Amino acid sequence: MKTKKYLALGLLAMTLVGAHGAIKAHAESFNKTFIISAYYSPLPCQDRYATGSYEGDKRLNGNGTNGADGTPVYAGMVAAPKTYAFGTKMHIPGLGVVAVHDRGGAIVSADSGRVAYDRLDIWMGYGDPGLKRALTWGKRTLDITVYGVDPSIREDFQIQGFSPEEAIPKSCGGSTPVAANPVVPKSPTVVTPPAQPAPTNAASGSANNVDPLIEDLFNRDLRTGDVNNDVRRLQNELRRLHYFKIDSTAVYGDLTTHAVFKFQQSQGLVGSKEDLGAGVFGPKTRTRLNEIIKSRMRVSQLITEGSQADDSTGGPVVNKKYAFAPFVRELDPGTFGDDIKNLQELLREEGFFDNAYTTDFYGEKTREAVIKFQLANGIINLASDLGAGRVGPATLVKLNALIGLE
Numbered sequence: 001m002k003t004k005k006y007l008a009l010g011l012l013a014m015t016l017v018g019a020h021g022a023i024k025a026h027a028e029s030f031n032k033t034f035i036i037s038a039y040y041s042p043l044p045c046q047d048r049y050a051t052g053s054y055e056g057d058k059r060l061n062g063n064g065t066n067g068a069d070g071t072p073v074y075a076g077m078v079a080a081p082k083t084y085a086f087g088t089k090m091h092i093p094g095l096g097v098v099a100v101h102d103r104g105g106a107i108v109s110a111d112s113g114r115v116a117y118d119r120l121d122i123w124m125g126y127g128d129p130g131l132k133r134a135l136t137w138g139k140r141t142l143d144i145t146v147y148g149v150d151p152s153i154r155e156d157f158q159i160q161g162f163s164p165e166e167a168i169p170k171s172c173g174g175s176t177p178v179a180a181n182p183v184v185p186k187s188p189t190v191v192t193p194p195a196q197p198a199p200t201n202a203a204s205g206s207a208n209n210v211d212p213l214i215e216d217l218f219n220r221d222l223r224t225g226d227v228n229n230d231v232r233r234l235q236n237e238l239r240r241l242h243y244f245k246i247d248s249t250a251v252y253g254d255l256t257t258h259a260v261f262k263f264q265q266s267q268g269l270v271g272s273k274e275d276l277g278a279g280v281f282g283p284k285t286r287t288r289l290n291e292i293i294k295s296r297m298r299v300s301q302l303i304t305e306g307s308q309a310d311d312s313t314g315g316p317v318v319n320k321k322y323a324f325a326p327f328v329r330e331l332d333p334g335t336f337g338d339d340i341k342n343l344q345e346l347l348r349e350e351g352f353f354d355n356a357y358t359t360d361f362y363g364e365k366t367r368e369a370v371i372k373f374q375l376a377n378g379i380i381n382l383a384s385d386l387g388a389g390r391v392g393p394a395t396l397v398k399l400n401a402l403i404g405l406e
Contacts, residue, residue: 221282
């Protein structure tokens with residue numbers, strides 16, 4: 001009887017394991033620690049690329065339309081080492097049940113000696129939204145449950161902000177499916193995407209891009225319905241500060257009203273759209289924006305003076321640590337902007353940011369550095385406190401005080 005029992009167990013083990021030790025069927029779930037990263041499907045003419053180019057991101061992430069087993073990419077698709085058969089179900093805490101349908105050159109098992117734990121890679125979407133989610137996710141070490149191949153277990157996985165339309169590959173956000181061999185435009189860099197040519201006003205021949213440094217301060221109030229060059233200048237300033245997202249029009253419409261409101265809110269001038277003066281470029285808002293412009297002009301002057309400094313002639317010497325533009329908007333993990341690069345540089349000089357290079361992306365390293373800064377300056381008491389890791393009003397005040405600006 002014992003011989004038959006052991007033989008039966010041996011046959012069951014062969015059925016489950018098979019070639020290369022791959023898990024073939026679901027017999028009993030088990031928990032295991034994995035290193036989990038994220039990937040996406042690049043599209044031509046994105047705003048930015050992880051490697052700096054479309055072709056580079058294709059090499060890193062693959063062509064991006066199908067997994068290694070031919071399954072079209074979708075939210076919840078996972079790349080896993082070959083020791084996990086296609087169709088293997090897993091539960092990732094906080095995310096849901098996923099299935100293995102892909103492989104990857106860097107997605108290896110701990111047996112390879114290259115990683116401490118088996119690797120997994122989660123697909124996060126197409127184009128810029130997919131890249132942003134993948135960067136936000138980063139790389140995490142988690143304990144997950146492996147079920148094996150079991151058709152009775154349903155996948156149940158949600159990517160925040162993901163819509164079904166994103167599962168259809170499109171060219172640069174349009175409605176046309178991506179061609180097999182798309183024409184690849186000149187690739188932008190990761191840190192600072194190149195400026196796109198601004199549309200030209202046929203009547204005036206002037207470009208509606210952001211003006212050079214505005215040296216003239218605002219001297220009158222503006223509101224919905226106004227049409228003049230001061231409105232254009234206001235839109236350019238708000239665009240410089242990432243509140244106004246389109247080309248300037250010189251027309252104070254709904255988009256300008258909303259941009260002014262968001263600026264007011266970030267500066268503590270209003271709390272909601274119902275507050276008196278919300279969305280109106282009135283005296284308090286005008287004064288605050290003028291202060292920001294003057295601060296920027298002063299920083300520019302300090303940099304110029306610093307570059308001309310000569311100790312032997314008694315010229316002015318500037319501490320380069322304070323040669324930063326003022327921080328004017330609240331910042332959250334997952335956002336992009338030139339001010340995030342400035343934030344990283346300032347935190348690095350203060351000893352809080354230890355990354356070897358800076359980018360325009362607010363990722364996990366930046367969040368950790370902000371927490372260290374907040375703890376050191378008494379803004380938070382614990383890393384788990386509300387607001388830890390984001391640049392809110394109190395952190396903005398401390399950062400601007402650090403660079404010598406009120």
